[in-house]
Amino acid sequence: MIFRTLLAATTAFALLSPAVAQSDDGEDVSEAKETYKANSASRTFTGTFGGRSLRYTATVEEQVLKGNDGTPKAAIVTTAYIAEPRDPSRPVTFLFNGGPGSGSVWLQMGAFGPQRVAIPSDARDDGAPPFPIVHNPESILDVTDLVFIDPVGTGFSHTIGDTKGEEYWGVTKDAKSVAAVIRKWIGDNGRWNSPKFLGGESYGTTRSAAVVHELEGGYNDVSLNGVILISTVLDFGAGAETQGAELGYITTLPTMAATALYHGKATAPSVEQFVEEARQFAIGPYAAFLLKGQNAPAGERAAVRRELARFTGLSEQFLERADLRVSSRRFYKELLRDRGLTVGRLDSRYTGVDYDSAGEAPDNDPSFYGIDGGYAAAINHFMRDTIGYRTQRDYVTIGSVGPWDWRIEGGRDTNAYLNVAPYLGKAMRENSGMRILVAQGWYDFATPFFAAEYALTRTGFPQDRIEWQYYDAGHMMYIRDEDRRKLSDDVRAFIRAR
Incomplete structure (x- = not known):
């Protein structure tokens, strides 16, 4: 989700010595660079998704990013759902939410994860716990492995030692770190030649465009088969409500x-x-x-x-x-x-x-x-109690990641307003196999559908490789049962059509 005004405040970080640092919630993280050990937990389940029964492994783990000198600087948590037995030719989809400052809880526990929280479908308040956490047959795990990414300052992800969050808080800084996590994950898991998809919601669509630029903008490319844009914001000038x-x-x-x-x-x-x-x-x-x-x-x-x-x-x-x-x-x-x-x-x-x-x-x-209580309870219960991930850190559903650096590298008029849409146009022109799926709700004022249509119909976008789907709900269309099923079917068909 996108909360530019909500997340204007900055987060204070305790900057202690590299050998002994403390998180905001008081956890002694003892992050000596020579001894830092990534946290992880894993568990195997069975389920039926898209009508297909399969066995899968859920793994929550810290992906440690290091500086040029090998010093651990940040631990970005990924939650991967991998079908068993493992198949390196199977598609893998990397997903994140937006904010900036939002964890991947919304897409994970609302739309595509193998379990979801069942809050009211008809635009009513989610009320008080206990919230039903149920099997999610609409998960797209039948057609793709899933890797949810929580950027620095969201979810359980954090900096290490004396590293400041500001080193990762910005359009380009954030994209570089997420791209580094994707490269690390596919290398560690033998997935360089797998079909690959990227998916984001809200500011996560902004992040998607910037990450595409980091993955495909050089010569050591990670090529993508498709990008899934859910509740899209690419051209921030298209929705600016300022005088004049x-x-x-x-x-x-x-x-x-x-x-x-x-x-x-x-x-x-x-x-x-x-x-x-x-x-x-x-x-x-x-x-x-x-x-x-x-x-x-x-x-x-x-x-x-x-x-x-x-x-x-x-x-x-x-x-x-x-x-x-x-x-x-x-x-x-x-x-x-x-x-x-x-x-x-x-x-x-x-x-x-x-x-x-x-x-x-x-x-x-x-x-x-009307929805935040149910999602917060669900992600904490599922990751801590069901998968068994042990940490004293709070899971940050929506946090303060500021000041956020809104500058981007290259392009035209970058000092006038933020527009990352050209990153996608360039990638599509240079990768004839890359397609885009755009999913928009009629009732979304955070990222209006007409603004998305405006951004993606400018010069430079091959229109025959952009698919549009609309839903009878808002920003998080998957809250509505009928639209969660439609979104699942639309994304499943998009991945199968690679």
Whole structure:
């Protein structure tokens, strides 16, 4: 998931001597560089996935990254699920979440891992424990081995000795470390010639593009068969809601339309038809109006205001006061103000009750606090108690990894705004076997589907190798049972089609 504002605060690290260091939770990690021993745990299970029964081994282990002088600098934890008997020609898929600062708990315990947490499917709060942790027949383990990666500062991953987290916290720094883990894992496990897929969610899609650049941008390539983008954010300028930036109003409008329809504030035969109408209005009359600024004629303004009210479910009076430019956070609060409810950012199907109904923005995101307890309990129970991974560290589901260095290497206009989409375009042009699957929820304001469409339809992307799939949920579409099954089927078919 992506939480740029949430994760603005920096994490304080205890910088003790290399021989004796202490984690934030008080664990004595005794990290002398000569003696550091990677932590690991492993257990074998059986299960049925995609209709296929198989035996598999789950291994949680620290991948130790070292400096040029051989000093251990960071331990990045991977959780691998490998079908038995092992087959070096079998595909392997590397997966991570986003944030930056998010552990892989969401994709692992929600979508693709062999076990999952069963929280409500219908956009209701997950409540209190115990949370059901159940077998996940939708896991894609039948078609690919799985390796979940928790970058430094997420999950159980951490720096070693006097290494600072800032050495790994940045678009390029993070991508280099994740690429190093992938190279190490395939070398240690004899998988250099296996078909390989990369998958990320939210900022994990940003990470995917940057990691692709690190893996395929040189001559000692790790070639990929495919990249799975779930809830995509590549071009950060496409969704920026800052004064004078108009594109964000265009790319979020179809998501507003879907949300208004879902909550009964608009009428249409189907969400697919309504968002397509909204797309055409947004990229046509609305974009033309916005680009004219204060030079737009009164008649054009009135016509745009009427259509904008139809798509958003907001009154023309409110739209006029907002100068026909409604920020996402105002929309969350205003759409259901008459019902005393706000709608979610990650998933606008969710509704919440604020302290009062008078504010301009919600107190919190009901689509996040409605799921976080179940996922935190599930990952800790599964890794510690089921697999047997022993550590005193806290599992960081969402943590502070800052200051984050948003600069990237190379490309055009890198000082203007972050856009990693060209990394993917270049990789596709130079690797004719690489394809992209894009999975987007209609009700996702964190990474709107129209912004993803904008980023991946620019010059330089072979459109015949990009597949689009849409879901009747939000950012984490796999929370909804029907969409978890659809996502599983879509990814399974994508991998099989290599």
